Amino acid sequence: MTLLSKIKDVLGPLKSPSKEELKNALLQLNITVNDLADLPEPSEGKPYNRKLLFKNEEVELLVMNWSQLECAPHDHGNSHGWIQVLSGTSLNSVYEVKGNGLPTELFHEFHHQRKFFFAPKKAIHKMKASNNTDLVTLHLYSPPITGMIVYDLEKCTACVVSDDCGAWWPDEQYQKLKEIKLKKN
Template sequence: METLHKSLTVLDSLKQPSKEELKTALIHLEIELEDIKSELKTSQGKPYFRKLLYQNEEVELLVMNWSQLECAPHDHGTSQGWIKVLNGSSLNTVYEVNENGLPSELFAKVHTTGELYYAPKKGVHKMKADKESDLVTLHLYSPPISGMKVYDLEKCTVCVVSDDCGAWWPDEQRQKLKEIQLKNDVMA
């Protein structure tokens, strides 16, 4: 936990951090799997268990322990961030959103232990553990995520979810802040 206490100093110094400042901060945290193992729990039927490690008005730091389930395509609202693979390998699928608001897959890439990858503002992606690996990821976002959109591509629907909902279709009505039916030109 000493490494986590060090993170307070690094993260407290960030003020409206740029993409590069966020990446540099995540690297300087030097958090490894051993540092956060005590924070990990099972996901209980969800794609991941997430634990908020740190949050202020500028940034939030989360650790996620993944099951073998895939999360839904989602964005991070008006936040940008970096994801570091602490253990295992992550299959990250990136989408492009068309003029009707419906995402279509652009590409998928596997990221392995130690790698970092960027999640841009309004960028849509989904993740899952690759090949039954024990995936654990560390996420640093700025500002803290709010207004995240989760997509149901089969139903052509998007839902703005509450801040306590993960990247899956909400189970509880209170987590659905807004639900929008999208037009699918292919089906028309």
């Protein structure tokens, strides 16, 4: 059985999956870096490059290969999901935001190879490769991410980005769907 057919068999039947169903799907897939041919190289000047492995109306599965840059603080819109560290170590920083204020960091934690961590709806976080490791992560979200908000803490602003933009301030004007001025705390 090919990886793609295995992914379709496991993820295809999911309907509005719960937190537990998503994690069980990742465990059942049991994907390793060695399973992923044509892993995208990290993008120049970007925190990661991603490859979509599967997407339907219910879920999306992506693999991300990280550079040494950190992504911007962001949420996942109305999606929730699991992130699995396939190789390397991730430094994940979690934020809280009150009203239309600037997000403030609550804590950060390290996630090593084979670690899973949950990303709740509307939760704000940022990630980066830690200790100069070659970080590769697998992401399973439901529903597929749309309406992601990316934060620029220095400029005290945020924007809703288009679905083709990653967790960084958009390069192209069309990727900024809505800009939001934030209040300093």
